[in-house]
Amino acid sequence: MIIGLTGSIASGKSTVAAMLKEKGYALVDADAVARQVVEPGTETLARISRAFGEDVLQADKTLNREKLGALIFNDPNSRKKLNDIIHPAIRQEMLRQREEWLANGAQTVIMDIPLLFESKLEHFADKILVVSVSEENQLARLMQRNGLTAQDARARISSQLPVSEKEKRADAVIYNNGSIAETERQLEWILEKWNAAV
Numbered sequence: 754m755i756i757g758l759t760g761s762i763a764s765g766k767s768t769v770a771a772m773l774k775e776k777g778y779a780l781v782d783a784d785a786v787a788r789q790v791v792e793p794g795t796e797t798l799a800r801i802s803r804a805f806g807e808d809v810l811q812a813d814k815t816l817n818r819e820k821l822g823a824l825i826f827n828d829p830n831s832r833k834k835l836n837d838i839i840h841p842a843i844r845q846e847m848l849r850q851r852e853e854w855l856a857n858g859a860q861t862v863i864m865d866i867p868l869l870f871e872s873k874l875e876h877f878a879d880k881i882l883v884v885s886v887s888e889e890n891q892l893a894r895l896m897q898r899n900g901l902t903a904q905d906a907r908a909r910i911s912s913q914l915p916v917s918e919k920e921k922r923a924d925a926v927i928y929n930n931g932s933i934a935e936t937e938r939q940l941e942w943i944l945e946k947w948n949a950a951v
């Protein structure tokens with residue numbers, strides 16, 4: 754079974770992904786893959802620097818994530834330009850990792866993909882698990898985790914589909930507004946249900 758794990762920015766996907774990893778599940782992490790495909794020397798990084806200028810590179814030729822983030826989270830055209838360059842490379846590497854896990858005998862693979870719905874990748878998964886959070890908690894957690902102003906945090910939140918929309922399209926939803934232990938209990942209940950059905 755392939756489980757697509759998604760949600761909105763700072764909803765708690767990585768927190769849930771860490772729980773799944775701890776339980777021994779195979780995991781493909783789109784954010785980690787997104788870092789891998791822009792390592793120095795990659796064609797994708799060269800294309801990004803041609804499209805956005807050398808300014809988005811640091812002195813050591815690694816990607817200046819802060820600078821590129823400030824551009825793309827505040828401007829839909831820049832975001833589309835980056836997505837058009839980087840998403841094909843991310844998709845290809847995620848599928849490669851999924852196949853590798855399956856070839857190594859994994860029965861279930863978790864694909865943690867923040868933009869699963871926005872990028873129309875529903876077909877990557879048999880079941881879709883959405884991690885949801887209230888607007889209030891999302892804003893507070895994002896501001897705190899990334900040290901952002903409310904304005905910058907809102908720009909990031911509005912660059913994705915609203916979490917209420919994602920909930921409607923989910924096979925199961927985890928409401929991550931309480932304690933970490935409550936979130937883990939919801940996860941265990943969903944896994945029990947899905948594992949019993951296969």
Ligand SMILES: CC(C)(COP(=O)(O)OP(=O)(O)OC[C@H]1O[C@@H](n2cnc3c(N)ncnc32)[C@H](O)[C@@H]1O)[C@@H](O)C(=O)NCCC(=O)NCCS
Nearest residue numbers: 761762783784787818821822825836839843867868912913
């Ligand atoms: C713009 C970049 C360099 C900013 O890096 P930064 O370290 O600040 O953020 P990080 O990569 O940890 O992403 C944090 C979260 O932002 C959100 N996010 C990232 N990219 C996008 C995007 N293009 N559109 C909407 N939301 C996005 C996701 O929820 C993600 O989990 C980076 O996010 C990036 O390369 N984005 C493009 C790749 C992408 O779409 N990644 C999302 C998963 S496929």
Ligand SMILES: Nc1ncnc2c1ncn2[C@@H]1O[C@H](COP(=O)(O)OP(=O)(O)OP(=O)(O)O)[C@@H](O)[C@H]1O
Nearest residue numbers: 761762763764765766767768867894898931932933
């Ligand atoms: N139940 C919770 N109670 C309090 N804080 C939490 C809870 N769940 C997650 N957090 C915190 O909220 C922040 C966002 O969580 P996390 O990084 O898991 O979200 P994410 O959905 O993976 O975000 P992104 O899309 O940006 O990668 C983190 O700082 C995390 O420690």
